[in-house]
Amino acid sequence: QKEVEQDPGPLSVPEGAIVSLNCTYSNSAFQYFMWYRQYSRKGPELLMYTYSSGNKEDGRFTAQVDKSSKYISLFIRDSQPSDSATYLCAMSALGYSSASKIIFGSGTRLSIRP
Amino acid sequence: DAGVTQSPTHLIKTRGQHVTLRCSPISGHKSVSWYQQVLGQGPQFIFQYYEKEERGRGNFPDRFSARQFPNYSSELNVNALLLGDSALYLCASSFSGETEAFFGQGTRLTVV
Numbered sequence: 001q002k003e004v005e006q007d008p009g010p011l012s013v014p015e016g017a018i019v020s021l022n023c024t025y026s027n028s029a030f031q032y033f034m035w036y037r038q039y040s041r042k043g044p045e046l047l048m049y050t051y052s053s054g055n056k057e058d059g060r061f062t063a064q065v066d067k068s069s070k071y072i073s074l075f076i077r078d079s080q081p082s083d084s085a086t087y088l089c090a091m092s093a094l095g096y097s098s099a100s101k102i103i104f105g106s107g108t109r110l111s112i113r114p
Numbered sequence: 115d116a117g118v119t120q121s122p123t124h125l126i127k128t129r130g131q132h133v134t135l136r137c138s139p140i141s142g143h144k145s146v147s148w149y150q151q152v153l154g155q156g157p158q159f160i161f162q163y164y165e166k167e168e169r170g171r172g173n174f175p176d177r178f179s180a181r182q183f184p185n186y187s188s189e190l191n192v193n194a195l196l197l198g199d200s201a202l203y204l205c206a207s208s209f210s211g212e213t214e215a216f217f218g219q220g221t222r223l224t225v226v
Contacts, residue, residue, distance in 0.1 A: 008154075036217075043118075043204055043217040044157065088156050101170050102147075102206075102215060104156030 003027050006089055006105030014113050019076040023089035023105045026070065030091040030103075033065050035074045038086045038107065047087075048074065079112045086110070116141070118207045118218035126224045127195050135190040135221045137205030145169070146188040147215060148180055149204040157204055163188055164210065195225045 006023045013019055021035075032051055036044035048063040050056045056063045062075040072091070076083055086107040093101075119138045127133050139146050145164040149157035159172040163182035177193045192199055202222050206215035 004156075006156075034214075041202075041222070043120075043202075043219045046214070046216055049214050090156070101159045101162065101172065102149075102157075104158075106154070106156050 001026060002106075003103050004089060004091060004105045007108055008106055010109040010111060012111040012113060013079060015079060015081060017079050017112075019074075019079050019083070019110060019112075021074040021076075021087050021089070021108050021110070023072050024070055025072070025091060025103075027091075027093060027103075028067075028070070029093040030067075032092045033063070033072050034090040034092075034102070035061075035063055036088040036090060036104075037083075038088055040085075044088055081112045081114050084111045118205055118216055120203075120205050120218040120221050122221060123219065124222045124224075126226060128226055129195055129197060131195050132191065132193050133195060133223060135192075135203050135205075135223070137188045137190070137207075137218060139186050139188070139205075139207030140216060143207040143209050143216075144186055145208045145210060146182055146186065147206040147208070148188070148190045149206060149217075150174070151202040151204055151220070153201075160190070192223075197225050199223065200225045 004025045035048040038044045053065045053067045060077045064073040088107045089105040147162040148160040151157040161180040162169040166182045180190045182188045202220040204220045205218045208215045
Protein backbone atom coordinates (compact mmCIF):
# COMPACT_ATOMS: atom_id res chain seq x y z
CA GLN A 1 0.00 0.00 0.00
CA LYS A 2 1.30 3.45 -0.91
CA GLU A 3 1.81 5.99 1.86
CA VAL A 4 -0.25 8.52 -0.09
CA GLU A 5 -3.19 7.58 -2.30
CA GLN A 6 -4.60 9.93 -4.91
CA ASP A 7 -7.17 9.26 -7.61
CA PRO A 8 -5.37 9.82 -10.94
CA GLY A 9 -8.52 10.94 -12.73
CA PRO A 10 -8.85 12.36 -15.28
CA LEU A 11 -11.46 14.72 -13.84
CA SER A 12 -13.35 16.95 -16.26
CA VAL A 13 -15.69 19.72 -15.07
CA PRO A 14 -17.33 22.74 -16.74
CA GLU A 15 -15.93 26.22 -16.25
CA GLY A 16 -17.20 27.86 -13.09
CA ALA A 17 -17.76 24.59 -11.21
CA ILE A 18 -16.37 23.84 -7.77
CA VAL A 19 -13.62 21.23 -7.96
CA SER A 20 -12.83 18.85 -5.11
CA LEU A 21 -9.54 16.98 -5.08
CA ASN A 22 -8.65 14.49 -2.36
CA CYS A 23 -5.89 12.34 -0.94
CA THR A 24 -5.69 9.76 1.80
CA TYR A 25 -2.57 8.73 3.64
CA SER A 26 -1.46 6.03 6.04
CA ASN A 27 1.45 7.57 7.99
CA SER A 28 0.09 9.24 11.12
CA ALA A 29 3.43 11.07 11.54
CA PHE A 30 2.70 13.39 8.62
CA GLN A 31 2.30 16.95 9.90
CA TYR A 32 2.92 19.15 6.86
CA PHE A 33 0.50 19.02 3.94
CA MET A 34 0.88 20.62 0.55
CA TRP A 35 -0.81 20.91 -2.80
CA TYR A 36 1.17 21.46 -5.96
CA ARG A 37 -0.08 22.27 -9.46
CA GLN A 38 1.90 20.90 -12.38
CA TYR A 39 1.36 21.90 -15.98
CA SER A 40 2.46 19.53 -18.71
CA ARG A 41 6.26 19.17 -18.90
CA LYS A 42 6.82 21.77 -16.17
CA GLY A 43 7.93 21.63 -12.56
CA PRO A 44 5.38 21.52 -9.71
CA GLU A 45 4.17 24.89 -8.40
CA LEU A 46 3.36 25.20 -4.69
CA LEU A 47 -0.29 26.20 -4.21
CA MET A 48 -1.05 25.55 -0.55
CA TYR A 49 1.03 24.68 2.51
CA THR A 50 -0.60 23.78 5.82
CA TYR A 51 0.51 22.44 9.16
CA SER A 52 -1.57 19.88 11.08
CA SER A 53 -5.37 19.84 10.86
CA GLY A 54 -7.71 22.60 9.78
CA ASN A 55 -8.57 24.79 6.82
CA LYS A 56 -6.58 27.32 4.87
CA GLU A 57 -7.95 29.62 2.21
CA ASP A 58 -6.08 31.52 -0.50
CA GLY A 59 -8.17 33.21 -3.13
CA ARG A 60 -10.19 30.58 -5.01
CA PHE A 61 -8.34 27.74 -3.28
CA THR A 62 -9.17 26.10 0.05
CA ALA A 63 -7.15 23.32 1.60
CA GLN A 64 -8.57 21.08 4.31
CA VAL A 65 -6.71 18.60 6.51
CA ASP A 66 -8.43 16.01 8.68
CA LYS A 67 -5.70 14.14 10.53
CA SER A 68 -8.18 11.96 12.42
CA SER A 69 -9.36 10.52 9.10
CA LYS A 70 -5.97 10.84 7.37
CA TYR A 71 -7.68 12.76 4.57
CA ILE A 72 -6.81 16.00 2.83
CA SER A 73 -8.73 18.00 0.26
CA LEU A 74 -8.26 20.90 -2.11
CA PHE A 75 -11.27 22.88 -3.29
CA ILE A 76 -11.14 25.19 -6.29
CA ARG A 77 -14.01 27.69 -6.62
CA ASP A 78 -15.05 29.34 -9.88
CA SER A 79 -12.80 27.02 -11.85
CA GLN A 80 -11.14 28.41 -14.98
CA PRO A 81 -9.69 26.69 -18.07
CA SER A 82 -6.27 27.88 -16.86
CA ASP A 83 -6.73 25.61 -13.83
CA SER A 84 -6.41 22.60 -16.14
CA ALA A 85 -3.32 20.78 -14.89
CA THR A 86 -2.21 17.86 -12.74
CA TYR A 87 -2.67 18.46 -9.00
CA LEU A 88 -0.29 16.71 -6.65
CA CYS A 89 -0.93 16.30 -2.96
CA ALA A 90 2.20 16.06 -0.84
CA MET A 91 3.07 15.61 2.80
CA SER A 92 5.99 15.32 5.16
CA ALA A 93 6.62 14.08 8.66
CA LEU A 94 9.57 16.33 9.36
CA GLY A 95 10.24 20.01 9.17
CA TYR A 96 12.76 22.49 10.43
CA SER A 97 16.32 21.26 10.86
CA SER A 98 15.50 17.80 9.59
CA ALA A 99 15.46 16.07 6.25
CA SER A 100 12.36 17.32 4.48
CA LYS A 101 11.46 14.20 2.59
CA ILE A 102 8.22 15.04 0.84
CA ILE A 103 5.96 12.16 -0.15
CA PHE A 104 3.79 12.88 -3.17
CA GLY A 105 0.58 11.38 -4.43
CA SER A 106 0.51 10.25 -8.04
CA GLY A 107 -1.44 13.34 -9.11
CA THR A 108 -4.97 14.00 -10.41
CA ARG A 109 -5.34 15.27 -13.96
CA LEU A 110 -7.95 18.04 -14.04
CA SER A 111 -9.55 19.50 -17.15
CA ILE A 112 -11.84 22.53 -17.05
CA ARG A 113 -14.16 22.69 -20.06
CA PRO A 114 -14.92 26.22 -21.37
CA ASP B 115 13.70 37.41 -8.02
CA ALA B 116 14.73 34.37 -10.02
CA GLY B 117 13.20 31.09 -9.00
CA VAL B 118 14.94 27.75 -8.93
CA THR B 119 16.93 27.28 -12.11
CA GLN B 120 17.99 23.95 -13.53
CA SER B 121 20.23 23.05 -16.44
CA PRO B 122 20.10 21.60 -18.94
CA THR B 123 16.37 21.51 -19.69
CA HIS B 124 16.61 18.44 -21.88
CA LEU B 125 19.24 15.76 -22.24
CA ILE B 126 19.60 12.56 -24.23
CA LYS B 127 22.17 10.01 -23.08
CA THR B 128 23.11 6.45 -24.01
CA ARG B 129 22.92 3.52 -21.61
CA GLY B 130 26.07 3.21 -19.52
CA GLN B 131 26.97 6.90 -19.77
CA HIS B 132 27.26 9.37 -16.93
CA VAL B 133 25.18 12.54 -16.50
CA THR B 134 25.46 15.68 -14.36
CA LEU B 135 22.45 17.87 -13.66
CA ARG B 136 22.73 21.31 -12.09
CA CYS B 137 20.52 23.41 -9.87
CA SER B 138 20.67 26.95 -8.51
CA PRO B 139 18.33 27.60 -5.58
CA ILE B 140 16.31 30.70 -4.88
CA SER B 141 18.53 33.48 -3.53
CA GLY B 142 18.81 33.14 0.25
CA HIS B 143 17.76 29.49 0.30
CA LYS B 144 20.32 27.14 1.79
CA SER B 145 18.68 23.76 1.18
CA VAL B 146 18.38 21.86 -2.08
CA SER B 147 16.55 18.61 -2.66
CA TRP B 148 16.45 16.38 -5.73
CA TYR B 149 13.44 14.40 -6.94
CA GLN B 150 12.82 11.98 -9.80
CA GLN B 151 9.47 12.06 -11.55
CA VAL B 152 8.58 9.23 -13.89
CA LEU B 153 5.73 9.86 -16.34
CA GLY B 154 2.35 9.47 -14.67
CA GLN B 155 3.72 9.40 -11.14
CA GLY B 156 4.46 11.90 -8.41
CA PRO B 157 8.05 13.00 -7.71
CA GLN B 158 10.19 10.65 -5.60
CA PHE B 159 12.78 11.94 -3.13
CA ILE B 160 16.43 11.30 -4.03
CA PHE B 161 18.56 13.61 -1.82
CA GLN B 162 18.42 16.64 0.41
CA TYR B 163 21.39 18.92 1.13
CA TYR B 164 21.61 21.73 3.66
CA GLU B 165 24.68 23.88 4.21
CA LYS B 166 26.68 21.54 1.95
CA GLU B 167 25.88 18.46 4.03
CA GLU B 168 23.64 15.56 3.04
CA ARG B 169 20.51 15.60 5.21
CA GLY B 170 18.64 12.71 3.70
CA ARG B 171 18.73 10.09 0.98
CA GLY B 172 15.88 8.27 -0.68
CA ASN B 173 15.71 4.70 -1.90
CA PHE B 174 17.96 5.08 -4.93
CA PRO B 175 21.07 3.06 -5.88
CA ASP B 176 24.61 4.25 -5.29
CA ARG B 177 24.82 5.21 -8.95
CA PHE B 178 23.07 8.39 -7.83
CA SER B 179 25.16 10.96 -5.98
CA ALA B 180 24.96 14.67 -5.32
CA ARG B 181 26.77 17.56 -3.73
CA GLN B 182 26.14 21.15 -2.71
CA PHE B 183 28.60 23.95 -3.27
CA PRO B 184 29.47 26.95 -1.02
CA ASN B 185 27.11 29.15 -3.07
CA TYR B 186 24.32 26.59 -2.31
CA SER B 187 24.02 25.41 -5.90
CA SER B 188 23.94 21.68 -6.36
CA GLU B 189 24.78 18.89 -8.79
CA LEU B 190 23.12 15.52 -9.20
CA ASN B 191 25.28 12.84 -10.80
CA VAL B 192 24.07 9.54 -12.19
CA ASN B 193 26.55 6.88 -13.31
CA ALA B 194 26.03 3.86 -15.55
CA LEU B 195 22.71 5.12 -16.88
CA LEU B 196 19.87 2.66 -17.37
CA LEU B 197 16.81 3.01 -19.58
CA GLY B 198 14.76 3.22 -16.38
CA ASP B 199 16.57 6.39 -15.36
CA SER B 200 14.62 8.26 -18.04
CA ALA B 201 12.55 10.78 -16.10
CA LEU B 202 12.05 14.42 -15.18
CA TYR B 203 14.63 15.35 -12.52
CA LEU B 204 13.43 18.11 -10.24
CA CYS B 205 15.36 20.34 -7.90
CA ALA B 206 13.57 21.90 -4.93
CA SER B 207 14.81 24.85 -2.90
CA SER B 208 13.89 25.83 0.65
CA PHE B 209 15.25 28.32 3.16
CA SER B 210 16.52 25.94 5.81
CA GLY B 211 15.23 22.52 4.87
CA GLU B 212 11.66 22.94 6.07
CA THR B 213 9.02 21.46 3.90
CA GLU B 214 7.84 24.60 2.07
CA ALA B 215 9.80 23.68 -1.02
CA PHE B 216 9.81 25.42 -4.38
CA PHE B 217 10.60 23.46 -7.51
CA GLY B 218 12.48 24.27 -10.67
CA GLN B 219 11.27 23.42 -14.15
CA GLY B 220 13.23 20.20 -14.17
CA THR B 221 15.67 18.45 -16.48
CA ARG B 222 14.09 15.90 -18.77
CA LEU B 223 16.55 13.03 -19.16
CA THR B 224 16.06 10.44 -21.86
CA VAL B 225 18.29 7.36 -21.85
CA VAL B 226 18.42 5.44 -25.13
